[in-house]
Amino acid sequence: MKGDDLYKLRRSYADNPLNEADMAADPFTQFEHWFDHVLGIPDVIAEPNAMVLATADADGQPSARMVLLKGFDDRGFVLHTNYTSRKGQEAAANPKGSLVFPWNHIERQVVIVGSVEKVSDAESVEYFSARPRGSQIAALTSEQSQVITREGLEKRWAELAEKYAGDPIPRPDFWGGLRVVPATVEFWQGRNNRLHDRLRYRREASAWVLERLSP
Numbered sequence: 001m002k003g004d005d006l007y008k009l010r011r012s013y014a015d016n017p018l019n020e021a022d023m024a025a026d027p028f029t030q031f032e033h034w035f036d037h038v039l040g041i042p043d044v045i046a047e048p049n050a051m052v053l054a055t056a057d058a059d060g061q062p063s064a065r066m067v068l069l070k071g072f073d074d075r076g077f078v079l080h081t082n083y084t085s086r087k088g089q090e091a092a093a094n095p096k097g098s099l100v101f102p103w104n105h106i107e108r109q110v111v112i113v114g115s116v117e118k119v120s121d122a123e124s125v126e127y128f129s130a131r132p133r134g135s136q137i138a139a140l141t142s143e144q145s146q147v148i149t150r151e152g153l154e155k156r157w158a159e160l161a162e163k164y165a166g167d168p169i170p171r172p173d174f175w176g177g178l179r180v181v182p183a184t185v186e187f188w189q190g191r192n193n194r195l196h197d198r199l200r201y202r203r204e205a206s207a208w209v210l211e212r213l214s215p
Contacts, residue, residue: 013190018197027185027201055090085144107190124176
């Protein structure tokens with residue numbers, strides 16, 4: 001399809017309402033409800049914990065990428081990465097970020113905006129120890145976001161696999177968790193005629209305010 005034909009890509013949404021009266025008192029509980037629903041339909045959404053993470057550097061230049069949610073609670077939403085990667089460096093220089101869960105197959109999105117902080121070393125170690133061994137070696141191997149050759153990457157992985165054969169693999173100090181601490185969490189539900197439902201939780205002091213946004 002040519003670029004000037006993209007206007008033809010159009011679909012109608014089911015008319016499933018999202019009402020304030022049906023929402024939980026806080027965004028974390030509401031997210032858990034929606035996430036559990038997504039987990040119950042794995043054939044529709046292959047990786048329900050896939051999310052877009054947007055960060056920006058100190059000059060305000062944004063970047064975005066798909067990452068995986070590895071935990072959430074009332075402190076925020078956690079992913080793990082190499083701290084020297086582009087997203088790690090941007091989070092350090094400009095500790096603000098946004099997450100988007102694009103559950104398009106069920107006509108839902110969750111959009112989170114807030115600050116970014118490192119998780120504790122203990123949390124990073126706990127998650128690293130639970131990773132598959134190959135992924136642990138990859139964390140040591142990758143100088144994430146740097147220019148490389150595929151041959152060099154695979155050679156380095158093989159060298160480290162041999163070095164640690166039979167031994168536990170230590171978590172490198174440049175690798176660990178990032179937590180997005182939300183200031184707002186928006187739940188989006190597609191509706192007929194593009195009159196979508198957008199309900200946003202906004203942190204106000206120690207409480208959450210729920211408000212409806214125009215589509």
